[in-house]
Amino acid sequence: MSDSEPDLELLELLRQHIAGKPQVAAEPDTGVLESAEYVYNNSIDVALDMRSCKNAARAIYSQMQTKSYSPATWAAHELHPHPSKGDKPEDVVAFIFTMDLLNFCFWSERGEEERFSIEYKGRRWTGYWSLVAALQRALEEDPHFWQNEEELTLSTLKHVFRSATSEEMPLLAARLSCLREAGQILYEKFSCHPLHLVTSSNNSAARLVNTLASNFSCFNDTHSPPSFPRKKPIRLLKRAQILVADLWACFEGQGPYGKFYDIDKITMFADYRIPQMLNQLGCIQYSPPLETAVQLKRDIPSGSNWEIQLRACSIWCVELIRREILRENPGARVNAILIDFFLYDTIKEMENEGRERAPHHRTRSIWY
Numbered sequence: 001m002s003d004s005e006p007d008l009e010l011l012e013l014l015r016q017h018i019a020g021k022p023q024v025a026a027e028p029d030t031g032v033l034e035s036a037e038y039v040y041n042n043s044i045d046v047a048l049d050m051r052s053c054k055n056a057a058r059a060i061y062s063q064m065q066t067k068s069y070s071p072a073t074w075a076a077h078e079l080h081p082h083p084s085k086g087d088k089p090e091d092v093v094a095f096i097f098t099m100d101l102l103n104f105c106f107w108s109e110r111g112e113e114e115r116f117s118i119e120y121k122g123r124r125w126t127g128y129w130s131l132v133a134a135l136q137r138a139l140e141e142d143p144h145f146w147q148n149e150e151e152l153t154l155s156t157l158k159h160v161f162r163s164a165t166s167e168e169m170p171l172l173a174a175r176l177s178c179l180r181e182a183g184q185i186l187y188e189k190f191s192c193h194p195l196h197l198v199t200s201s202n203n204s205a206a207r208l209v210n211t212l213a214s215n216f217s218c219f220n221d222t223h224s225p226p227s228f229p230r231k232k233p234i235r236l237l238k239r240a241q242i243l244v245a246d247l248w249a250c251f252e253g254q255g256p257y258g259k260f261y262d263i264d265k266i267t268m269f270a271d272y273r274i275p276q277m278l279n280q281l282g283c284i285q286y287s288p289p290l291e292t293a294v295q296l297k298r299d300i301p302s303g304s305n306w307e308i309q310l311r312a313c314s315i316w317c318v319e320l321i322r323r324e325i326l327r328e329n330p331g332a333r334v335n336a337i338l339i340d341f342f343l344y345d346t347i348k349e350m351e352n353e354g355r356e357r358a359p360h361h362r363t364r365s366i367w368y
């Protein structure tokens with residue numbers, strides 16, 4: 001827990017003690033949804049269109065059913081590791097931890113042929129898949145490459161992420177810092193392996209998100225932009241949340257590393273793809289100056305007023321879509337994770353078919 005943020009669970013226990021109530025530990029909460037609603041209620045550059053959200057909810061749920069979207073979809077991606085592919089569960093957990101530690105900022109200003117890409121299994125992989133491909137390739141070449149962070153130098157990392165083009169992976173030095181910090185914290189607090197980090201959550205998704213955010217600065221995706229003056233930071237926690245979601249999906253909500261009794265507390269992951277898809281669906285709309293900045297691919301600084309509105313309003317938008325799907329289909333097995341995965345995979349299909357109507361916003365950061 002960083003100094004500025006109170007320990008919410010401790011405060012709740014204290015409150016109950018003073019009120020003379022039995023001391024029941026408060027259910028952990030990540031604070032992301034509260035942050036998203038606060039930003040949405042105070043935004044002037046991003047708005048939600050309710051009619052489009054209702055239409056999107058119907059279309060998304062219908063297509064998710066047609067494609068039988070479920071946690072099992074995660075393992076169906078050929079590059080994702082999975083016990084059914086012969087990967088040991090503990091290696092899968094280490095893979096997902098390392099992957100989501102580095103799961104940020106793949107976009108390039110260059111064309112498809114010149115952009116950073118990874119050659120693996122006879123194909124060129126870009127974006128998120130370039131990360132997964134590079135890690136799989138590195139494991140084939142040296143199964144222990146990431147275990148000793150002393151050996152992990154910038155040149156090692158350049159080799160792991162060697163590109164099939166002249167463009168290097170973005171933010172490589174920042175990725176090295178994330179790996180080094182993670183290695184150090186795992187060594188100091190979690191007996192050197194992510195397994196102990198995961199099991200320390202006692203099957204609470206929210207607690208695991210908060211543990212990641214409070215112990216690893218590179219997972220602490222929280223912001224206090226001057227345009228949103230309030231005591232509590234705005235908590236978006238994208239990579240901490242997608243890490244928990246990837247574990248849950250990979251292990252299909254089962255076992256010591258996949259079972260989370262409060263998985264529905266995980267929100268959509270505020271990256272640069274989902275806002276693009278929600279805008280394409282008409283669900284989120286931008287003020288003219290923001291619309292121009294996105295269309296012209298101008299840099300939108302990390303932590304800026306516009307960027308926080310884009311990310312937080314997208315989280316709130318997916319929450320409203322989730323509520324609409326459940327209102328129309330009581331008991332539907334849908335949560336923000338599956339809606340998010342579906343939206344990401346859909347915008348990637350549209351990109352591959354040249355059907356993107358507008359660019360995604362351009363922010364360089366380690367948060368997403």
Ligand SMILES: Nc1nc2c(c(CN[C@H]3C=C[C@H](O)[C@@H]3O)cn2[C@@H]2O[C@H](COP(=O)(O)O)[C@@H](O)[C@H]2O)c(=O)[nH]1
Nearest residue numbers: 103104105106107127128269271272273274341344368
């Ligand atoms: N919100 C959200 N963001 C996601 C993903 C994924 C991939 N998840 C896989 C796992 C299960 C799903 O079915 C997906 O197959 C990557 N990203 C983020 O997008 C950006 C990369 O974009 P591009 O450069 O175009 O590949 C970057 O910020 C990355 O962190 C997701 O699912 N949701």
